[in-house]
Amino acid sequence: MATTTTFTRNDIEIATRAADAFTRLYYTTYDSPTRVDDLPKFYRSSSTLTWNGNPCQGTEGVKKLIQDMPSTKHEVQSYDCHPIPGSQPPSLLVTVSGNVTHGRGPAGNPVSTPVKSVDGQPRVFFQSFMLVPDPTAPVVKAGEVAKYYVDADAMRFVG
Secondary structure, X not given: OOOOOOOOHHHHHHHHHHHHHHHHHHHHXXXXXXXXXXXXXXXXXXXXXXXXOXXXXXXXXXXXXXXXXXXXXXXXXXEEEEEXXXXXXXXXXXXXXXXXXXXXXXXXXXXXXXXXXXXXXXXXXXXXXXXXXXXXXXXXXXXXXXXXXXXXXXEEEOO
């Protein structure tokens, strides 16, 4: 017989706080000058990432992907979080949408860049994360946000 998990209002609040903290920290790190060293720390060797249809595996895959990428500036427009039953604390499905500019933006493009070029222009993105509780982190007390890592990540340009 299957067991069902019922989340309390408190469970949802904790999951929402975790998603809020993760989203702010993740995109601040992604846009920082130290991202090549710091962003892979959100992942594990078993993590998977699909970046606009291109698969990467683990921390080394993430590092290689962002090493070859120009600087970024993300503007998160919205995010949502859904706790996934099965563990305590639960895994979290976090979805994020917003705009990202690669490089220095339109003003940083050479004068020869065509007006309709996407280089340096803001692009709409959608990103989904499966966050999993980190088993190596200290046990949290009731009401505290657990430490999570990115188990799966899928990012896609949608505009």
